[in-house]
Amino acid sequence: MTAYYEQARDNDLFLTTAILDPQIDRSAGLDNERIAERFLHVVKETSDGIVVRGAKMIATGAPYTHDFIIFSFLQFQTEHRHHAHILIVPANAQGLHIVCRESFAEVTEPNHILGSRYEEMDAVLFFDDVFIPWERVLLYGDTEKVLTLRANKTANALAFHQTVVRYVAKLEFVTGVAFAVAEAIGVTGYLHIQEKLGELLTQVDTMKALVIASETMACPDESGVWGPELSYIDTARNVGTRFYPRAIEILQQVGGGGFVQTPSGMGDFYGSISKLMHLYFEGASVSAEKKVQLFKLAWDLIGSPLGARHELYERFYAGDPVRAYASQYTRADKTAFTEPVWKLLKEASKHGAKRI
Template identity: 45%
Template sequence: MTNYDRTSTRPGDHYIASLNDGRKVWINDNPVEDVAVHPAFAGPVGVLKTFFNELHDPELKDKVGYVSPVTGEYVHKSFLVPQTKEQLLERKAAFEYWVDETDGLMSRLSESGRSIVTGWYASRAKLAAYDKEFERKITAYYEQARDEHRILVSVVADPQIDRSKEQTELSDPDLALRVVSENEEGIVIRGAKMLGTAAPYAHDILVLPEGRLQEGYEQYANLIIVAANSPGVEIVCRDSFALSPQEGPLSALYDEMDAAVVFDDVFVPWERVLFYRNPEGVYQAALHKKENSLMHHQSVIRLIAKYAFVTATGFSIAEAIGAERFLHVQEKLGELVVQLESLKALLVVAEIEAQPDEFGTWWPKALPLRVAIDAASRAYPRAIEILQLIGAGGFLQVPSADAWANDLLRERIGKYYRGARVDADTKVKLFRLAWDLIGSPAGSRQELYERFFSGDPVRNFAAQYLEYDKQPLLQKIQKRLNSR
């Protein structure tokens, strides 16, 4: 864990320096010596640096930040606990600014994990019913994360080994992350977690068990926050999907790294152990995370920006090749519009129906936000399919980035690669941009990510039915049946 240096004038500059903290990150078969400058992470790390420095920009700091009551310095509004509807909309404006800058292509700009912690902090008195120390511990971490501009990511999924069994039923007990020892200063954990998106360049890792644990599995029932540079933490990355700016204009900037996180006998101090051997406390915290509309509010804002970008790409491709005049293409473009405006409408409903809880915190209505997220798990892959159908074989005919350097090829490209309304240079750039959404490794990863952004979509849709207030609807049918 690093100490925050307040003599550094800009949070983004401090963020870059903070990554040189002895963390152990692997990519390919090599340890990463400097995360901040490694090509696999340079894009998103650079974006985060720019955004964090906006907290010192006179023209932007009030849009994206607010003044910490402890330090008197600007901190990001993802930590703002809204006490009025106006403050809820201030959080929205901060989120919108960042996602508009990235077109929603980065889901781990730090607001998600921060909103989880902010939600727990806002509900700390309620969750303290399951451990009286929770309120003090979450307050201390919330204030530290807020004032030190810490990035927090969460890991829940266990290693995918044998899906026919619960992780705790496998022969090796370490395949589900567990506590192996404890002492007066803290606990030691062992195991691994998957899907640590942005973990290589985060400060802290929030660890929860997967699913609801029953009595007898207390060693797995822990809610903890682990510093990414803790001895024994190993972050094992997938292949980098970042291409050059010419080949992958989106992936070069926005390829958020996914990683497995191995915990090889990692010590965690008691202050970072929010629930310990506490199945009910951990379950209630996980349930709160699932229902945390402050977090889902941010997620839907991002989804709208991303879907708007995909929709704009579809419009641009169709018009570039003169396909927008065909009825079947218009129908597909109209489908993009319907989905985009549906997401916007659900966001508006959630904000209109926002209400304060017993502690004075204003929460957006949860159901419309969950509906939007579940709908997007199917709408986004469909949107990518629509782009594929409109551009069709044109995506496979984009010349290589170096072809323009050859005089003869440049002449050929100018003649045969132009569009109905655009020159060859514009059309090639457009199709290369679209390919980075629909066909590149990073684009394929984006589609898979949105399918499972909120977990198993089958379970999520089933939960919509199981948890829905069905009685008012059933009464309508009963009324008709009773009238005869």
């Protein structure tokens, strides 16, 4: 691990992960032969390394990565040793196929300011008997150790911290676009619009507060590595799955039908109907050109393939939202909340007995 870390650091390597298993039959697990054969597993061991077969998803940035970090969120049993591994796989490994979704990149920047700049491809990986040398096999065969490494609190806290920082940045941006749209069409004076814009501010402040809390309560682990407090990070990741779709919904409601009334391009502002374009697309506080540019930017967030992808991405980036909330409950120290309740009831019972 140390050797690879130093290699990646010194050579400025780009890495991405593929940690999910293909959606074949969610009701079946590794005890099902049909599923076990298609989930990534070791089919051969040699003195030089291992050979793996199966599929992994979702590899964001796959076409331009140097290496893939491969592991799984499966709950392994002892007998599942061939599926228990953590690997570093070169993107140019023989037998590795990268199957990309349709690209959402746009070439006309004035019409798609976000789509022309920030598309990041997602892909499924097919491993058709791919050889992995031992120096790229971080763990293999020991299900308990794989689960232990995957659950490492410090590693997860540091990895998930960037998730919340990303939420802050994206929510701030959506809020800025919503404010600008509201000002451009003169609706900031309406109470129901103010309520929605205020809700966006509470989202941003909530996320920022959770980041600050996680950093303020940071502490070192047994190795001396400092990491943010994971409980606040978990809360932020959970509420983020609901905040971002709601922020997009608010932006839709603020702009309304104006989003589908923008011209297909900016050329008409300089053509034969230029005067009419400036007359009828003008905003309350901005020129017609600025208003159209703004609405096109907003459309990239709420209506374009790129925008739809990002909404889906934020809903499920942290995994199944239902399980994430449930997991936060099951891991929590419930006694810290219930003990005061039982203490109050006990005291009330004593006072009641004395009066009787």
